[in-house]
Each structure stands twice: as structure tokens, then as C-alpha cells.
Amino acid sequence: MSVCRPARCLFAKATASALPKPTPQRSFHSSAxxxxxxxxPHYPSIKAEDLKQLSEFAEAEYPKYDTSEFGxxxxxxxxxxxxxxxxxxxxxxxxxxxxxxxxxTDPWRLPYEDNLAEVDPVTDHPEKLDASHIPGKLSLREANxxxxxxxxxxxxxxxxxxxxxxxxxxxxxxxxxxxxLQEAMEAALTQATLDPRSTxxxxxxxxxxxxxxxxxxxxxxxxxxxxxxxxxxxxxxxTEEAEDPRQKRLLQYMGWDKxxxxxxxxxxxxxHGVTNQTRMGKIRSMYYxxxxxxxxxxxxxxxxxxxxxxxxxxxxxxxxxxxMKPVPRYENRTTFGDLERKxxxxxxxxxxxxxxxxxxxxxxxxxxxxxxxxxxxxxxxPRSRNKMNVIKATWEALTEQRLPDExxxxxxxxxxxxxxxxxxxxxx
Amino acid sequence: xSLVNLAHVCSHLQNASKARLGLTSIPxxxxxxxxxxxxxxxxxxxxxxxxxxSPPKPFILQSQPDPEELEHxxxxxxxxxxxxxxxxxxxxxxxxxxxxxxxxxxxxxxPARRRLWLGLKYWNNEPxxxxxxxxxxxxxxxxxxxxxxxxxxxxxxxxxxxxLTHPGECMFLTTDRGILEARExxxxxxxxxxxxxxx
Numbered sequence: 001m002s003v004c005r006p007a008r009c010l011f012a013k014a015t016a017s018a019l020p021k022p023t024p025q026r027s028f029h030s031s032a033x034x035x036x037x038x039x040x041p042h043y044p045s046i047k048a049e050d051l052k053q054l055s056e057f058a059e060a061e062y063p064k065y066d067t068s069e070f071g072x073x074x075x076x077x078x079x080x081x082x083x084x085x086x087x088x089x090x091x092x093x094x095x096x097x098x099x100x101x102x103x104x105t106d107p108w109r110l111p112y113e114d115n116l117a118e119v120d121p122v123t124d125h126p127e128k129l130d131a132s133h134i135p136g137k138l139s140l141r142e143a144n145x146x147x148x149x150x151x152x153x154x155x156x157x158x159x160x161x162x163x164x165x166x167x168x169x170x171x172x173x174x175x176x177x178x179x180x181l182q183e184a185m186e187a188a189l190t191q192a193t194l195d196p197r198s199t200x201x202x203x204x205x206x207x208x209x210x211x212x213x214x215x216x217x218x219x220x221x222x223x224x225x226x227x228x229x230x231x232x233x234x235x236x237x238x239t240e241e242a243e244d245p246r247q248k249r250l251l252q253y254m255g256w257d258k259x260x261x262x263x264x265x266x267x268x269x270x271x272h273g274v275t276n277q278t279r280m281g282k283i284r285s286m287y288y289x290x291x292x293x294x295x296x297x298x299x300x301x302x303x304x305x306x307x308x309x310x311x312x313x314x315x316x317x318x319x320x321x322x323x324m325k326p327v328p329r330y331e332n333r334t335t336f337g338d339l340e341r342k343x344x345x346x347x348x349x350x351x352x353x354x355x356x357x358x359x360x361x362x363x364x365x366x367x368x369x370x371x372x373x374x375x376x377x378x379x380x381x382p383r384s385r386n387k388m389n390v391i392k393a394t395w396e397a398l399t400e401q402r403l404p405d406e407x408x409x410x411x412x413x414x415x416x417x418x419x420x421x422x423x424x425x426x427x428x
Numbered sequence: 429x430s431l432v433n434l435a436h437v438c439s440h441l442q443n444a445s446k447a448r449l450g451l452t453s454i455p456x457x458x459x460x461x462x463x464x465x466x467x468x469x470x471x472x473x474x475x476x477x478x479x480x481x482s483p484p485k486p487f488i489l490q491s492q493p494d495p496e497e498l499e500h501x502x503x504x505x506x507x508x509x510x511x512x513x514x515x516x517x518x519x520x521x522x523x524x525x526x527x528x529x530x531x532x533x534x535x536x537x538x539p540a541r542r543r544l545w546l547g548l549k550y551w552n553n554e555p556x557x558x559x560x561x562x563x564x565x566x567x568x569x570x571x572x573x574x575x576x577x578x579x580x581x582x583x584x585x586x587x588x589x590x591x592l593t594h595p596g597e598c599m600f601l602t603t604d605r606g607i608l609e610a611r612e613x614x615x616x617x618x619x620x621x622x623x624x625x626x627x
Contacts, residue, residue: 337595351593402554407596410551411471 107187155192292320293371300324341397346389445555475547
């Protein structure tokens with residue numbers, strides 16, 4: 001470290017506190033351990049009498065429904081809704097409301113209660129009204145100065161009345177209250193000045209009122225537009241959808257439903273034409289090789305061949321899904337050690353790599369690794385790079401790995417995963 | 429110490445396990461004996477027997493103790509389990525548990541006719557010992573320090589020797605304390621000449 005230290009460090013007498021203390025326990029790491037965060041209790045410690053006061057205050061602030069109130073509720077709600085209300089009432093501790101909940105009291109708070117944690121574009125949508133909803137004439141004119149001042153005063157007093165429903169406090173106020181009142185008045189005046197009702201006026205009061213009505217706002221977001229060309233073209237009813245007999249058979253074979261099938265990713269990696277020479281002549285058909293994987297340790301390879309291209313492709317996809325086999329993964333990211341597999345003249349070497357290395361392999365092996373959910377892998381194909389054989393060799397290498405446990409049992413050794421001890425069992 | 433013969437042993441063991449043999453023989457030398465005992469210690473081989481040109485009797489054909497004797501031994505071991513550890517010398521254990529049956533193997537007088545008989549292991553229809561390769565070659569010996577071995581056993585390359593990256597891979601070295609596995613050398617901070625790697 002080339003940092004200048006202050007001179008007093010050199011001259012100061014080394015006190016016991018300045019001397020480096022021996023580490024209290026054996027350190028397993030070369031670097032200094034990070035200081036542990038001060039442990040806090042999960043609950044704040046509250047004195048018994050404070051708790052009692054809190055309970056009393058909470059009961060006063062948020063009283064329980066009494067029987068007469070329930071009678072009123074029963075007129076409005078069904079028994080199921082009443083039960084839900086009761087359950088909700090009992091689920092929330094009123095003391096928590098006092099200690100944790102906070103209500104906004106500032107002049108710019110929302111006119112309704114919402115913590116804005118979630119916004120649903122369909123349901124959280126304000127009602128939108130247009131000119132046809134306004135009765136009477138729609139013409140407005142610009143207000144003159146006198147009208148404008150009167151409007152501002154009226155609207156400001158309206159806003160202030162919203163903030164102080166019990167009336168504006170009078171007399172000598174403490175500084176905090178005074179400040180709050182000042183702020184409220186300023187806010188009310190600003191809101192009134194910005195309000196279009198103060199600038200425009202007319203004979204039709206309904207038309208004037210719509211100026212402040214957010215439902216008439218032109219900038220209010222519209223409902224999500226689903227009526228576009230793409231939506232129209234891709235929209236299909238479930239009855240219209242052609243039932244593929246091959247897919248149906250596959251689902252029966254796997255014991256799956258359609259949702260599970262949708263989670264499988266398939267990709268056709270090889271497609272080429274092949275010919276069969278008969279005495280009638282050449283019969284051309286298409287060959288397809290497809291991989292399928294759930295990106296979480298399942299990988300399959302399937303082949304299909306047919307005169308009809310689409311038929312052959314479907315064949316290969318179904319066969320790939322049917323052929324899916326588990327791929328053992330170390331820490332859900334890489335292979336167990338280096339693997340090697342030979343198919344024909346093709347040799348594929350796969351190398352396990354540390355976390356964050358990525359998939360550095362040729363595109364076919366990359367696709368297979370991605371479909372299997374491997375994240376760190378390197379590969380070499382030192383000999384022939386025939387596409388079909390590369391895929392088959394990689395698939396066989398990945399699915400037929402020898403696991404450490406198996407190797408240990410074969411050799412009659414005892415194997416213990418020490419990571420489970422060091423990392424408190426938080427390993428894959 | 430010829431590594432040519434060791435190379436022959438390596439390829440012979442690979443071929444024998446590919447052919448799924450249960451028992452095979454190699455020529456006898458001190459190096460082979462020690463290496464093979466190391467392999468047995470690591471669990472690659474089931475048995476190592478010095479014998480002649482004909483194989484030793486398989487375990488099933490060896491004379492077994494009588495069922496009553498076995499029962500007696502089991503009862504005795506149940507009552508006095510410490511007898512299993514041969515406490516107080518051989519005679520006492522013999523007295524308590526009965527005489528151990530050891531099948532005698534005739535070893536030829538002529539050392540040239542002696543062979544080392546190895547029992548190969550298989551698990552789940554797969555040979556336990558699949559690959560065995562020389563690290564040092566007859567024309568190029570490689571000596572490794574314990575620092576090198578530390579890196580190699582942690583799957584890193586060192587001194588032009590590739591790391592032990594295959595699952596369950598072992599490397600044997602000849603040191604001044606005998607033939608040892610690489611991890612054992614690291615533990616005891618020993619270096620030596622690398623012989624072969626097995627996985």
C-alpha cells in the first residue's frame with residue numbers, strides 16, 4: 001500500500017488497543033472477514049406499560065365494529081362478505097396500524113387510499129367520459145380578471161376545506177401548525193390558479209364542472225388497445241384449434257398436460273434433404289434433427305424424416321420430447337468434471353468451468369447446453385464436426401455422466417460433500 | 429525401473445476391463461507390485477495375488493469355514509466385538525475366533541515364471557478402472573514437487589502435467605516413501621516422479 005500514513009502513527013506508543021489482536025478463531029480465509037452486522041431482535045423490545053398504553057390508544061383510534069354497526073353492514077353486504085370483513089379485521093393488529101401504518105396528510109396526497117404497490121392496467125383505469133356525457137351547451141369563454149379572482153378564491157377555499165374538514169384553526173398557533181397551515185394555503189392557491197375552472201367560465205355549470213373532472217381529462221390513459229391487426233390475426237378460439245393427433249399421443253405417453261408441453265423449448269438444429277433410390281426413381285424427403293429441453297436439467301434429441309417437410313419436423317420434435325433424459329449438473333450450472341464422447345469419427349470434449357464462465361462452445365453444443373440449463377461450459381470438437389454426430393455425442397456425454405457418489409461406491413470409498421458443512425447446507 | 433513395462437501394464441489393464449475380464453495377470457516387478465497395491469488401496473482392483481502362470485483359485489472355489497464355525501465366530505464377535513481388531517497379537521484372536529482359512533497359492537521358484545494376478549472391478553455394468561495412462565514417458569521422466577501436485581489435484585495444470593479434471597481421477601507417483609497417490613503426496617508434502625493417471 002503506497003498511502004502516506006500520518007506521522008503520529010510512527011511516534012505514537014503502541015498501546016494494547018493499537019496492537020493487532022489475534023483472531024478469535026481459526027480463520028479459513030486469507031482475506032479479512034467482513035464484520036458481522038449487529039444482530040437486531042426481530043421485534044422491538046417494548047416495555048409492558050408502553051404496550052398497555054399502545055393497546056389502549058390503538059383501540060381508541062381503530063375501534064372494533066359493535067353489533068349495531070354489524071347490523072348496518074348486513075344491509076349492505078352478503079354474509080360471505082361480512083365474514084371476510086370479520087376475518088380481515090381480526091387479521092390486522094390495530095397496534096401495528098398505530099406503530100407502522102402512516103397516513104399521508106400533506107396537501108398533495110391522493111384523493112383515494114392506495115399504497116400504489118400494484119397497478120393493473122385494466123382494472124386500475126379511471127372511468128373516461130367524453131362530451132356526450134355533459135348535459136346542455138358546451139360553450140365556455142375566458143373569464144375576465146374579476147371573475148378569475150373570484151373563481152380562484154372560491155376554489156382555494158374549497159381546497160382548503162378539503163384539507164381542514166373541521167375548519168381552519170384560528171388564534172395563536174404553534175410554529176409547526178402555523179407552518180402546516182401556511183403550506184396548505186399556498187398549495188390551495190396554486191391548485192386554484194392551475195385549475196381551468198378559474199380561467200374559463202360559462203353559463204352551463206355542468207360544463208364548467210367537467211373542467212376539473214379527471215374523468216374528462218384528455219391525457220387520462222386509455223384502456224390497453226387489444227384491437228390491433230396482430231391480435232386479430234393471431235386470435236384463435238380453443239375450438240378452432242386443430243387437435244394434433246401426434247401431440248395428443250405424446251401427451252398421453254408423457255402423462256402431461258398442454259401447459260407442461262409449452263414449457264419445453266425445442267429447436268431444429270439440422271435440416272437437409274435425403275433421397276432414396278428405388279427402381280421407380282429417386283424419392284426425396286426431408287430429414288430433421290431437433291433438440292428439446294426444459295432448461296432445468298432435461299435434454300432430448302430427436303430425428304424425423306418425411307416426404308412432407310412439416311410432417312418430418314413435427315416427427316423430430318415429438319421424438320426429441322419423448323427422448324428427454326436428465327442431465328446431472330454440478331451446482332445446477334456445469335458438468336461433473338471433464339467429459340469425452342465419441343460417435344463415429346466425431347469426438348466431443350466437454351470441460352467443466354467455474355461460475356460466471358459462460359457457455360463458450362460451438363453453436364450446436366451451445367444450444368444443447370442452453371436447453372439443458374447449463375451455464376458454465378467449454379467444449380472442443382477436435383476431430384470430425386459432422387453436425388448430427390456432434391449433437392448425438394454431446395447429448396450422450398451429458399446424459400451419461402458418472403456421478404462422484406457412484407464412483408465412490410464403485411471403489412468402495414466413503415464420500416462426504418464438505419460444502420454442505422462449510423456453507424451450512426446452502427448448496428445445490 | 430523401466431517405464432516401458434509399466435506402459436504395457438497400463439494398456440493391458442485398459443484392454444482387460446474393456447473385455448470385461450474378472451481376473452488378469454501382469455509381470456512381477458517391485459514397481460508393479462507397489463503400484464498395483466496403490467490401485468487396490470484406491471479401490472480400482474478387488475484383489476492382488478502373487479502366483480504362477482495359472483491363475484489362483486477364485487474365491488468361490490477356495491475352502492470356506494464350516495457354517496457352525498462361522499456361527500460361532502459371529503456369536504463371539506457379537507459378545508466381544510474388539511476381537512475383530514486383532515488385539516493382543518494373532519494367537520489370542522485365533523484362540524477366540526478360530527483359525528483363519530488362507531488359501532495357499534503355489535508361487536514358482538523361478539522368478540521369471542511368476543505373475544501378478546489382479547481382480548478387476550465392475551459397477552453398474554461399467555468397469556471401475558476405465559482409463560490408465562502414463563504421465564512420465566520412458567524418454568521423458570517428469571518429477572513433480574508438492575506445490576505442483578497441489579495445483580494438479582485442484583484441477584490446474586502445472587509443470588506441463590494436466591490437472592486431475594476427470595471425475596474420480598487419481599495419479600500415482602513414486603516417491604522416497606514408496607508409491608503414493610497424488611493427494612496423499614500433497615497431504616504429506618512429498619514430491620516425486622509421476623507414474624500414471626487412472627480414472
